[in-house]
Amino acid sequence: MNNEPKKNEKKSKKPIIIYFIVTIAILLVANYSRDAYMNKEISYNEFLNMINNKEISEIVISSDNLVITPKDGTEYEGKTLYTANIKNDKLLDELIEAGDIRFTGKNPKESIFMNAFMTYIIPIAFLYFMWRFLFSKMIGKMGGGMGNIGKNNAKVYVEDQIKVTFKDVAGQEEAKESLEEVIGFLNAPTKYTEIGAKLPKGVLLVGPPGTGKTLIAKAVAGEAKVPFFSLSGSSFVEMFVGVGASRVRELFKDAEKQAPCIIFIDEIDAIGKSRDNQMQSNDEREQTLNQLLSEMDGFDSSKGIVILAATNRPEILDKALLRPGRFDRRVIVDKPDLIGREAILNVHAKDVTLDPEVDLKEIAKITSGAAGADLANMINEGALRAVKHGRKKVLQEDLRDAVEVIIAGKEKKDRILSQKEKKIVAFHEVGHALVAALLKGSDPVHKITIVPRTMGALGYTMQLPEEEKHLNSKKEFMNEIAILLGGRSAEEIVLNEATNGASNDIERATQIARNMVTIYGMSDRFDMVALESVQNRYLDGRAVRNCSDETSTLIDEEILKIVKEAHNKAKEILRENRELLDKISGVVLEKETIFGDEFMNMVCEKYPELKKQDKKEGLDLEDKTIEVETEEIDKKTAIDVTIE
Structure with missing residues (x-):
């Protein structure tokens, strides 16, 4: 890195400090000289008494002051006295009458110059150098001083x-x-x-x-x-x-x-x-x-x-x-695909001591939509967890936990749920998982947990994609909505009530349905009309409406229709598998966390054909294909319960 700016900054500050010291010295010398020149001030009455008592040897008369030199042997011997020059017309007569007092006038030019110097020049110079010193401090970060404010700071x-x-x-x-x-x-x-x-x-x-x-x-x-x-x-x-x-x-x-x-x-x-259409420039x-x-x-x-x-x-x-x-x-420079994520993980893991059994491809699969910085953070979190547990190598479980920490936050150990709340959360999460397991084309369930997390989740269900997807069909979107609504559906079937734990699920399901209608052209009513356009697609991906208020009302009706259809499908699946829902929920309630293999073993006891059949042979909803953007990291991998 070039250090030239720092050198210039030091050079520019040095003269300012010198100027400041010199100015203070001048002020001190001037004040000292003035005090030495006019040593003691007396009243005008004392001055007249000294004339009468013949105690004065010399007087210097200026426009402002009378500078008095006392005679030897008097009270003020060796000192210089001064008093204000009161316009006394009889003063000269009194001095002449005294006889032995020498008096003279002071050069007015010298007095004017000295007064101007002390009154104007010195204070102005002092203020200037102080301003320059303080101002250079204020703008130092912008350019290193007055002379460098417009310089290149790259x-x-x-x-x-x-x-x-x-x-x-x-x-x-x-x-x-x-x-x-x-x-x-x-x-x-x-x-x-x-x-x-x-x-x-x-x-x-x-x-x-x-x-x-x-x-x-x-x-x-x-x-x-x-x-x-x-x-x-x-x-x-x-x-x-x-x-x-x-x-x-x-x-x-x-x-x-x-x-x-x-x-x-x-x-x-x-x-x-x-610069187009700016109200303010x-x-x-x-x-x-x-x-x-x-x-x-x-x-x-x-x-x-x-x-x-x-x-x-x-x-x-x-x-x-x-x-x-x-x-x-x-x-x-977009978010990487599966192969890219695995390559990024390998790059960031080259300086980390990994266990030979670590499978970075599995981590790449469960981090769909993650950017390079996210993946680097996950590797680092895994290494920190290994050190925390006293290990010399990073295990697969460290990386899995790191992914969960990034997605849902750390385990919240101080949040203790009541038995009733744990039961609600267990049925809720198993509802997600069971709908996902029995729907055609959905990603396999990787983990179910009812352990609360710091980001507000009381539990979550994680799915592990089998392959990288760049296209999603209407059927797959409908499946995803049904899976999201499976948690609330389980609460309604088992407990005959609804809680606010499904708020995040409802929000995401509604957004998917809205995108299907307004952006993806998956509505029979509107055909392939773009009713919204995406802005800031690399940031928040906010959609802007391109239709009338009347059309917006119809859009809401179409979204409601899609959500209701998926909701009914989820309830239908769970009603037909009520015994399986109760059984798996009991296991989750007891163990708090189960993984995909244990979950699928219980499902396959009722549906043994799922062991040998392709996952794509599950229940079907509808089939239409449309191009979509890559999902965000938390949209495919985790379904959580959030208490607002």
């Missing part, structure tokens, strides 16, 4: 400081392949220029948080072995208009000096927001964006300067920023 990594390469990046093979050309151009530009090819000026890395956009950018610099300028989009925006634009100019000047190099701007949406941000656009147009890509930028909100970026000639290429 972190600069030279070639030998970047240890990250593509070997440290897993699960993003497509993104790495898209960036190979950039690396090739930086390493051997003539091979591309000979044929007339030009290096892309900008590459935009787009994806959800935690997928490794910054890591990939560093890996590109590590592979190309070129200097790497790293900064955040927010570091351009300051309270002073023009500072951001100045920093952009300085950044590109510094980059040209070290070309070939890579400039990486993280969270570029901080300065690159669209931000002059500083707009100037910074305009300067960035100008610099990208102005530099020659043949010099080997590549701009990498990362964002998880590409839809809000200004169109001028995304046009060809600026950010020429968009690289999607």
